[in-house]
Amino acid sequence: MKVIIFEDEKHNAERLIQLLEKCVPDVKIAAIIESVEEGLKWFACNNAKDVELIFMDIQLSDGNCFELFEQQEILIPVIFTTAYDSFALQAFKVYSVDYLLKPIDLKDLKRALEKYAYFKLPANPALNISRIAEEFSKRENTRFIGKINNQLIYVKAKEIAHVHFSDGLTWATTMGSQRIPLDYSLDQMEKLLDKNLFFRINRKLIVQIDAIKKITIYYNSRFVLQLAPEIDIDAIISRERVAGFKAWLEGQEIA
Numbered sequence: 001m002k003v004i005i006f007e008d009e010k011h012n013a014e015r016l017i018q019l020l021e022k023c024v025p026d027v028k029i030a031a032i033i034e035s036v037e038e039g040l041k042w043f044a045c046n047n048a049k050d051v052e053l054i055f056m057d058i059q060l061s062d063g064n065c066f067e068l069f070e071q072q073e074i075l076i077p078v079i080f081t082t083a084y085d086s087f088a089l090q091a092f093k094v095y096s097v098d099y100l101l102k103p104i105d106l107k108d109l110k111r112a113l114e115k116y117a118y119f120k121l122p123a124n125p126a127l128n129i130s131r132i133a134e135e136f137s138k139r140e141n142t143r144f145i146g147k148i149n150n151q152l153i154y155v156k157a158k159e160i161a162h163v164h165f166s167d168g169l170t171w172a173t174t175m176g177s178q179r180i181p182l183d184y185s186l187d188q189m190e191k192l193l194d195k196n197l198f199f200r201i202n203r204k205l206i207v208q209i210d211a212i213k214k215i216t217i218y219y220n221s222r223f224v225l226q227l228a229p230e231i232d233i234d235a236i237i238s239r240e241r242v243a244g245f246k247a248w249l250e251g252q253e254i255a
Contacts, residue, residue, distance in 0.1 A: 001027050003053045004042075007081070008034040008061040012102065016055060016081065019109050035062040043072050051076055053097075053116060058082040079112050142192065144172065146180040155180050161211035161229055163189050165204045175211070177229040199248045201225065202238040209249075 001024050007013040013032050020027045030051050033039045039060075054076050058065050068074070083102045098112035142157040159174045163186065170182045170189065182189070190200050200206045207227060214226035218236060223245065225235040237245050 001052050002030050002050055003027060003055060004030050004048075004051055004076075005032045006034075006039060006054065006056040006060060006065060007032065008057065008059075012057070012081075016104065019104060019106055020055075022106065023110050023113055033060075035060050036065065036068045037062055039065075039068045040072055043074070048074075048076060054078045056080055077116055079116070144182050144184060144189070144192075146172070146182045148181065153180060155182075157193060160193075160198075161208050162227060162231060162235075163193075163198075163206040164231060164233055166233060173229055173231065175229070195248075196251070199245060201241060201245060202236060204233060205231070205235060207235065 003020070005013055005016060007016065017027075017029060030048075031042055031046075033042055054074070056065050056078050058080055059082065077097045079097050080099045081102060081104060082099070097116045100108050100112060143154040144157070144160075145152060145154050147153070155172050155174060155178075159176070160172050161175045163170060163172050163182070165171070165186045170184055170186055172180045172182050172189075174180070184192070186200075186204070186206065190198075190206055193206065197210075198206050198208050207225065211227050211229070212225050213228045216224050216226070218224040220239060222239050222242060223237045225237070227235050
């Protein structure tokens, strides 16, 4: 396997190579790149067709790695390696396989490489991006960033009871009744949350299955939910979502 490593700290690059050699004995490092500018020069001067995978730190020596994708079309699968998880949404916009937090654990690296092998396509990788993004979003440790006063906080997906939009903000309520304003739209949250556990019952509310305590038949062939923790907006399933909601409760895959 031939790979490129984007990393501006030498010891991190060396550690990644050591871990890769444990997972893939025949790994070949095509380049270790420290900056966006160096990356652009490398792609301009080299044929990357035989490169199978990129490991990319998000914060490089001269800026954010996403600047590279804005200037260079890259269809090589990418595994992001970073100390921060606040760039997860941007990672979905490129051909990302996984998003590993530093310090990288050998088990997580093996899992990411297995995922790469599973989703690997012989042609046009863009065809599989939505499936990869969905698989990534199902990880239990997916976290979402919010801000209360001047403090940045995060909430884990598995701790969220429901997400709703009100007063111009997206709010996540945890199983422990904590309300957190998120830096994501409701549409973004719907895409990122595990569809086996979360369902968008109307245009303002996404619920987690374990937060549903009672389902009552409502007029016009709709349902109303009693949630725990409680919510200060109506948890009514819109008429056009009733069939999908029933299928979701039964564990069926929703298109």
